[in-house]
Amino acid sequence: MASMSSGDESLRLCMFDLRRGQTEGQELEKILFFYPADLDFSTQLSVIGLSEGLITFTRLFSPEAACEVIEAERHSHVFYEAEPDIWMVMVVEKNKETGAIWRIDALRRVLKEVHSLFVMFHGSIRALIEKEPTGGLTRSLLYPFITDYLSTFQIWSLSEDCCCEFFVGKKLQLPTFRETLRERGTVQMLTLARDTAVEVQSLVQVLDSCAGSLRCHSMILFQDLLVSTTLSADDTVDLFTFAVMRLTSKALSSDTSSWSYLRKGPGSSEISSRSNLAPVGSIDSLHSRNGNNMHHVIRPLQNDKWTKGKDGFLITDIWGLETGGSPDSAIPTIWLQQTQERMYLLAYQHKSLTLLLLMPTNAIVNGDLSISAVKQQVIEDASLRILKIEENISRGWGGENAYHIKGYRYLVVDNDTKVSRSSPSGKVTTLAKESLLALNKLREEVDSEKSRAKGQEKDMEICIRAKNNVWVIARVTRGKELYMALEKGSDTLLDTTDAVGRFSNRYCSGAFLMD
Amino acid sequence: MATSDSRSSPSSSDTEFADPNPSSDPETNSERVQSQLESMNLSQPSEVSDGSHTEFSGGGDDNDDEVASANGNEGGVSNGGLLREGVAGTSGGEVLLRAENPVEMEAGEEPPSPTSSGYDGERGSSGGATSTYKADDGSEDEIREANVDGDTASQHEAAWLPGKRHVDEDDASTSWRKRKKHFFILSNSGKPIYSRYGDEHKLAGFSATLQAIISFVENGGDRVNLVKAGNHQVVFLVKGPIYLVCISCTDETYEYLRGQLDLLYGQMILILTKSIDRCFEKNAKFDMTPLLGGTDAVFSSLVHSFSWNPATFLHAYTCLPLPYALRQATGTILQEVCASGVLFSLLMCRHKVVSLAGAQKASLHPDDLLLLSNFVMSSESFRTSESFSPICLPRYNAQAFLHAYVHFFDDDTYVILLTTRSDAFHHLKDCRVRLEAVLLKSNILSVVQRSIAEGGMRVEDVPIDRRRRSSTTNQEQDSPGPDISVGTGGPFGLWHFMYRSIYLDQYISSEFSPPVTSHRQQKSLYRAYQKLYASMHVKGLGPHKTQYRRDENYTLLCWVTPDFELYAAFDPLADKAMAIKICNQVCQRVKDVENEVFLQGASPFSW
Known part of the structure; x- marks a missing residue:
């Protein structure tokens, strides 16, 4: 049973601390996380040894930027220095036949995302290690957290073996070239009609002041799209990612649309509970530590743990039961990057509209009282507006294909505001595999040009007509990026330029001026 | 070296204090990489340390015996085996001669200095045709930080000179680490064979580190191709027992850097043939450096061509513009030469083809042509007299030596006649004499000169x-x-x-x-x-x-x-x-x- 995941070499993911375990025999101290957790230690150490060796080696020549990726014949090793000396390395198997073709930057964004989410809930890893130098606490938080996160990539795959075709295996499917028209680490916005925008604005004002003199932050989502936020761009991305993963109406409803697997990993509870054993059973006992003093581990990304209460607020027992112990401890809290403040998180939902309300923890003296007062306030002052806004948006909402533009398959990214918009995934799948591969490759080229340009703004335009006559286009200018695939075989370069120009003028306020 | 240029970079001691990463001790650093690999790789710890901890002193350590015995073998069994087995129908003895007795390589060659073979890598600033390729190789040669935009333009105009520079550096020098583009060739036991910068022997420790990285990944059932860090790319190419590595922060693609390593390997094969592999089969610690002695100019000229010669990435050759009839006429003579038992006959002008011909069914790959002309152009000895030299065309037949007759008609124009027969010198000389007569009669050489000028x-x-x-x-x-x-x-x-x-x-x-x-x-x-x-x-x-x-x-x-x-x-x-x-x-x-x-x-x- 346990061999099921370790036999699968398609993914290894580890986190280690270069400041730990520097003396011989203490190497295991370095490991903060390893997936799969049941892999033998010598293999874990060999992955980390290679990573560490190459970090040191590359610093000889490139002291300012150490190893970012190792490309081997069969695997890609993607590096991310999450915090100073705390590294995450993901090893993925390449396989052309199964479509395991990756864009390194897209994989690095997965590492970035899981780290950002972790920090949002638990604070920085360095701070945790400093608080509890054995690393036991950090590991006990990281293991379930990253495993819960990975379960969002889990898909069911039919076994090839015909004798037991009902036997279904679980597989982690990371973002491949098929998701080249998406950008992780950005938010997707809903475009509002003018009158609705005004209503939303006044709702935001109400929410801001619903805790009296306390400054609150709020974020509003319609389905999986952002309607408004008062947070910084980085904090917005993290909270938005979490909300789409676990809180929105789509995330809560059991029978969701085609890409429900993104949120609901079937059987994730099993995988998590198994890996949960790792820090307690193996590592801690290995370090001959008292494994039983593990306090309650909060698993913020645990699946199926949120429900909608009668009053419209979302309830979870992840942070404990409200009945037991200090009542405030049961309310979810997150860290804001920008202000380094710890905030209570309240979520209210009406149909497709989800409101997130953030209040500083230190400002609430008598937590429970204030929180329920805030809830009361929201229901009294805002519920009517919420009702109306939800109605207005739903009426004008074009559905899943609202942002489909006929003839175009596109992705637009604004790096300053961390906002992206793209063709609906259902439409992207109509592209030929060759077109997606060509675009994926083009994005790789642009990634490397961007990384070379460093802080300087890059201005470039690339139009390629691939073998199958698809035009793949990249346009980078003033912090904005446009990627496009146009499967019109008869178009010339000039036709294509015109088509991109028209798109830019109509949908991007002319941001992507073409020559 | 005689070729050291006046614009040499600041010495390492001058810049050492400016090291942005002062905490890292240079010498321990590369050792640390190995020890990290070693200590972490519990399953196969012996692999990495085996034979890789070569001392910098270069003498007196226990490796000395190994090297000596390897050298002893060269003169006898192993090389004899190499020659007999490797070169069908021809004698490859020149491999040996080249290393140990260069005087016999080319008739009339002046006595070589102890470190140089017939491929005079130390031609100083005398120039010759190659030095007319002006280019700013200096921008790679320069230390990066010193290379502020614009103000070094005058340096870049300086004529490029072949041969190795900065031999005084090693991996402990800050200046060495800041070179924009390194090339290394090493054996699979970690012995250095070639380094673009620095003395190979001083780079033994570094070489062992590269070997450790490659074999570590190999032990995991994989093969490392590329490591990226910031603007740096470390590109690996494994060719049997030979490892090639490029460390570069130039803005070149991985594909092209790998292509460059491939050409570098090809250049080595052109000099030694692929049968060199057998030396490693017989003795894993075989020291190859003596066999390549004096060929620094060949390699440095090839590396230089990566930044000015499109043939290196287009995999095509280029011709000197000539009136059609003249080229046809030349081709006819060359074809006649081939009909007399010559495999390939080429009339070249610098790196451009005037005309060429081949025996039936024999075809010349553009990469072979590139490596061949680079070899001839960068070896000063070919210019001084007619030469008969063993060479191998890696794409044509990597296992066997051919014999090349080379003669320069003037500074730029030369003929190469390739044969499988080691005793064909006089025949080829006769062919050249006939060819020269026709070229002079039809005035082709002066037309060639005019074409260069135009x-x-x-x-x-x-x-x-x-x-x-x-x-x-x-x-x-x-x-x-x-x-x-x-x-x-x-x-x-x-x-x-x-x-x-x-x-x-x-x-x-x-x-x-x-x-x-x-x-x-x-x-x-x-x-x-x-x-x-x-x-x-x-x-x-x-x-x-x-x-x-x-x-x-x-x-x-x-x-x-x-x-x-x-x-x-x-x-x-x-x-x-x-x-x-x-x-x-x-x-x-x-x-x-x-x-x-x-x-x-x-x-x-x-x-």
């Missing part, structure tokens, strides 16, 4: 009004005063183009015109072309059909058709529609003059 196609010649010219150069505009204002160049901002004929395996590249005048600009344009080439020829997907690419520096257009590939560079502000039109005219223009710029109908080469 240069190749120019962007200014692309006719807007479709005027047809019979010559490849424009006499009216040849005067030194074409409009030099930035942003002009040829018509509608055409700055440069390259046209590659797929069937002929040949390319034609326009002369550099304003504003692409400085060597820095020329190299930067080549880098842009290399990227474009790599982007068009994506593995598994390509070739793409068309590409338009514009950034701050250029507008680039590329067409790939079944017949030809066109690469054109324009002003970044060039109008797209006009640029397309100009490209069509360039193609038409090349077709108009194809009989003069390409070697046509060389039947043995129709592959």
Whole structure:
């Protein structure tokens, strides 16, 4: 049973601390996380040894930027220095036949995302290690957290073996070239009609002041799209990612649309509970530590743990039961990057509209009282507006294909505001595999040009007509990026330029001026 | 070395204190990498340490015996085996001679210095034809931080000189680590064979580190190709017992850097043949450096060509523009030579082909041609007298030596006759004498000289009004005063183009015109072309059909058709529609003059 995941070499993911375990025999101290957790230690150490060796080696020549990726014949090793000396390395198997073709930057964004989410809930890893130098606490938080996160990539795959075709295996499917028209680490916005925008604005004002003199932050989502936020761009991305993963109406409803697997990993509870054993059973006992003093581990990304209460607020027992112990401890809290403040998180939902309300923890003296007062306030002052806004948006909402533009398959990214918009995934799948591969490759080229340009703004335009006559286009200018695939075989370069120009003028306020 | 240039970089001691990473002790660092690999790799700890901890002292350690015995073998069993087995029908004894007794290599060669073989790598600043390629290799050679934009331009104009520089450096020197592009060749036991910068023997520890990385990944059932860190790429190529590594922060593609390693390997095979592998089979700690003694100039000249010679990434050769009839006439004589039992006969002018011919069914790969001409051009000894030397064409037959008869008619023009027979010297000499008589009679050598002086196609010649010219150069505009204002160049901002004929395996590249005048600009344009080439020829997907690419520096257009590939560079502000039109005219223009710029109908080469 346990061999099921370790036999699968398609993914290894580890986190280690270069400041730990520097003396011989203490190497295991370095490991903060390893997936799969049941892999033998010598293999874990060999992955980390290679990573560490190459970090040191590359610093000889490139002291300012150490190893970012190792490309081997069969695997890609993607590096991310999450915090100073705390590294995450993901090893993925390449396989052309199964479509395991990756864009390194897209994989690095997965590492970035899981780290950002972790920090949002638990604070920085360095701070945790400093608080509890054995690393036991950090590991006990990281293991379930990253495993819960990975379960969002889990898909069911039919076994090839015909004798037991009902036997279904679980597989982690990371973002491949098929998701080249998406950008992780950005938010997707809903475009509002003018009158609705005004209503939303006044709702935001109400929410801001619903805790009296306390400054609150709020974020509003319609389905999986952002309607408004008062947070910084980085904090917005993290909270938005979490909300789409676990809180929105789509995330809560059991029978969701085609890409429900993104949120609901079937059987994730099993995988998590198994890996949960790792820090307690193996590592801690290995370090001959008292494994039983593990306090309650909060698993913020645990699946199926949120429900909608009668009053419209979302309830979870992840942070404990409200009945037991200090009542405030049961309310979810997150860290804001920008202000380094710890905030209570309240979520209210009406149909497709989800409101997130953030209040500083230190400002609430008598937590429970204030929180329920805030809830009361929201229901009294805002519920009517919420009702109306939800109605207005739903009426004008074009559905899943609202942002489909006929003839175009596109992705637009604004790096300053961390906002992206793209063709609906259902439409992207109509592209030929060759077109997606060509675009994926083009994005790789642009990634490397961007990384070379460093802080300087890059201005470039690339139009390629691939073998199958698809035009793949990249346009980078003033912090904005446009990627496009146009499967019109008869178009010339000039036709294509015109088509991109028209798109830019109509949908991007002319941001992507073409020559 | 005699070739050390006056603009040598600050010595390591001068810059040491400026090390941005002072905490890291240089010497322990590379050892640390190994120990990290070692300590973490619980399953196979012995592999990495085996034979890799070579001392810097270079003498007195226990490895000394190993080296000595390996050298002893060279003279006897192992090399004898190499020669007998490796070279069918020919004697490869020259491998040995080259290493130990270079005097016998080329008749009439002056006595070599102890460190040099017949391939005189220390020709000083005497120049010769190769030094006429001016280029800013210095920008790679320079230490990065010292290389502030613009102000070093004068240094870059300095003539490039072959041979190794900065031999005093090793991996502990800050200056060494900051070199923009390193090349290493090492054996699979971690012994250094070649390093572009620094003394190979002092780099033993570093070499062992590279070996450790490669074998560590190999032990995990995989093969490392590339490591990226910031602007740096570490590219690996494993060829049997030979490992090649490039560490570069130049803005070149992985594909091209790997191609460069491949050519570097090919150059080594050209000198030694692939049968060198057997030496490693017999003795894993075999020391190859003596066999390559004195060939520094060959390698440095090849590395230099990576930044000026499009043949290195187009995998095609280029011809000296000549009237059709003259080239045909030359081809006929060369063909006659081949009919007398010669495998290949080539008349070359610098790195360009005047004409060539091959025996039936024998075909010459453009890469072999590149490596061969580089070898001949960069070895001073070939110029001083007629030579008969064993060489191997890696693409033709990597296992066997051929014998090359080389004779320079003047500074630029030379003939290469290749045969499988080691006793053919006198026959080839006779062939050359006959050839020379015909060349003199038909005045071909002076036409060649004139063609060099006139240069190749120019962007200014692309006719807007479709005027047809019979010559490849424009006499009216040849005067030194074409409009030099930035942003002009040829018509509608055409700055440069390259046209590659797929069937002929040949390319034609326009002369550099304003504003692409400085060597820095020329190299930067080549880098842009290399990227474009790599982007068009994506593995598994390509070739793409068309590409338009514009950034701050250029507008680039590329067409790939079944017949030809066109690469054109324009002003970044060039109008797209006009640029397309100009490209069509360039193609038409090349077709108009194809009989003069390409070697046509060389039947043995129709592959």
